[in-house]
Amino acid sequence: MRSSFLQLSALAAVATAYHWPSPKFDALEALLYERSPEPAGPFLEAPSLVGLLNKCQPSSTGVSVAAQWIRFAYHDMATHNVDDGTGGLDASLYFERDRDENVGDGMTATVFELIDFPDKYVSKSDVEAVGVVLSVAECGGPTIPFRMGRIDATGPGPQGVPKPEQDIATHIESFRKQGFTQSEMISLVACGHTFGGVRSPDFPEIVPPPADGSELISNFDTTPKFDNLVVTQYLDSTTQNPLAVNSNKTVISDFRVFSSDKNVTMKRLAQPNVFAKTCQDLLERMINTVPKGVKLSEVIKPLPVKVGGVQLSVTQNAMRLKAMLRLATANPKRKITMFWQSRDGKSCTRTACSATFVGTNDTTTVLTRRAGMNPQKYWFDTPVNATLSASKFWFEVDEQNGKKPIVLDNEGTGYELQDRVLFDTRRTKSDFSEEIFSFVTTVVVAIRDDITPSRVYATAMWRKGDVKHQTFDLHLAEDIAPTAGYVFYKGDAVGSSDFSIDIFSVVNGKTFVEDNRRTEFLEFS
Incomplete structure (x- = not known):
């Protein structure tokens, strides 16, 4: 990989202070400068503010x-x-x-x-x-x-x-x-x-x-x-x-x-x-009137290049990698390829570990238009060899203008992934319990079968009404067959079916985290 941000004349330069991921900045930048697609794009997105x-x-x-x-x-x-x-x-x-x-x-x-x-x-x-x-x-x-x-x-x-x-x-x-x-x-x-x-x-x-x-x-x-x-x-x-x-x-x-x-x-x-x-x-x-001692950031401006919606998951005998790349300008001729590196740190062949986007949508708002931008989102959803897995990914953007493709690789580090503990949105299901008159969400996570965690647990944060947290343990799910090099753990969260969740896997005293996942589009059993 190599960093080619100096070539981003068409996209503008990314502020050097920003490095993905920056969850707080990313979330607020999205609230300010994005809208949900109309109609829904290839991926379901949460409603925009x-x-x-x-x-x-x-x-x-x-x-x-x-x-x-x-x-x-x-x-x-x-x-x-x-x-x-x-x-x-x-x-x-x-x-x-x-x-x-x-x-x-x-x-x-x-x-x-x-x-x-x-x-x-x-x-x-x-x-x-x-x-x-x-x-x-x-x-x-x-x-x-x-x-x-x-x-x-x-x-x-x-x-x-x-x-x-x-x-x-x-x-x-x-x-x-x-x-x-x-x-x-x-x-x-x-x-x-x-x-x-x-x-x-x-x-x-x-x-x-x-x-x-x-x-x-x-x-x-x-x-x-x-x-x-x-x-x-x-x-x-x-x-x-x-x-x-x-x-x-x-x-x-x-x-x-x-x-x-x-x-x-x-x-x-x-x-x-x-x-x-x-x-x-x-x-x-x-x-900006805040209590003394509260320090506010510099002004948040729209990023010309942004990555989001990243999710590595386990499907039947395979893995899938989803990601979104947002660019500041529209170009109907543009070709974008996503590449990834295997778990062992070796790059695959260009054909074996690459994919093109599966959909695109405009996300221009009043504020981005005033900034001289008409941002476009490009959505990727691709199978990944489960044995090789993926440790990072990056993009090549070919504007089809006779110039060399631009490499977007997070200032040379790539967009890094962890594959030790993965939130399983497909197997996680929510249902309303008449017995306790509340939603019960059975949270399922995938854990690599070459590691044995001493504890797997999650913290859920509900938004509706008064925001509250609930921490609960997950245990080995013997009713879910291992697949693609992963075993499954599950546990129940009681409350609204719409929450965000952090999942933790403790291995040899070290904690691995699947951070701040949303559950608003879960299936109902």
Whole structure:
């Protein structure tokens, strides 16, 4: 193998700080810059976060998911106290939803929309921040830089989210504690209210419900997109914002906030470019408001070359290797070959240990398009000689332009594999037990038959509802015949059928790990 990244003029250079695998970076980069294929591609993929925004279109009942996600993140951040450095965007809101300051079905809906995406590497608060970035971009707003590294709280923070009935002095002090000046308070409220509105079931004192008992939403302005109409309609007195014009003068908090400096800030925000830049800066500050001691990363930018979906598994008398290669550009003439090295470290012949991709799909999003990219995913699914196995793989990319193929090999190391303990998605099955009224997932793993582990165990992490962990042992499965040089172990996980799992095999005091596998596409027995 040889590294040829200097030849990547068509694909751009990979940042030298990145080396595969980087699970936290890889997961958050995917949430920011990928979408699930429409329709599903050759491999089933978990739903993408950006897909839940429905391209900024309100739901059939008029609800804006983007507005709900931004409100959720702001309410989480609003417990920050600049005086002592506590609170901020730390997912403490998950413990605070019973407070009257956090009323609304949208809060509960957001929890269940976002809860599928955190895992052992990705915090709930990082997912919240990604949700803000995607909401603004999908709705036509500016690109907000994203940095990772938020740490989730283990309990509630103090109260302090501003409420519509509070006076302006209370609002100014609340925003000061969050780290914002009076002018920044005015701007941040306007930025947050560029889409969305108030629902009658949540705030009947602001939007009285219709006589027939149906739900009514009164929007902040007349478009669902990111624009400054919430500002201009306020200034020209055409606004129907229920927090700015309302027969119940107690609740017109937007009016009190907007007019608190005699409309100086609002008049400045009437310029679309000023509004967009101001919102970009303030919303970035909002999602970067974290407790003291929490250090965020550099800005995450889309990788021009990315590998994912790697899975080595055992089938009947054989092995299979699955992988995904994502490149920054499209080229319908492009030919890509994946090569692999055997377990003993020797390269096979080019024909014996190579495969071409079995499918491709576009994964362009608003953010990648703005970065000048239209990323393409290439999917590989190939048999591997079980006796030889595989220890690493790499790719050759031939653009069919008369130039030498480009070698992608993870800066010379190859994309390394371990084959000692493998999660068996085909034999792992989930079923609902009426006896204990819960899902029971029989987790099956393959262990190489030339090693004898002293213990095989797994840790499952559930996402639905309250995230929790369960560790359990796996034992030799005498009902599953050995195959392809592997024996099988199994054990039961009790709970949701959708979880991520780490599998551990302890051999002579050394632990081998199959890391952070997802189970959402298991078969049901």
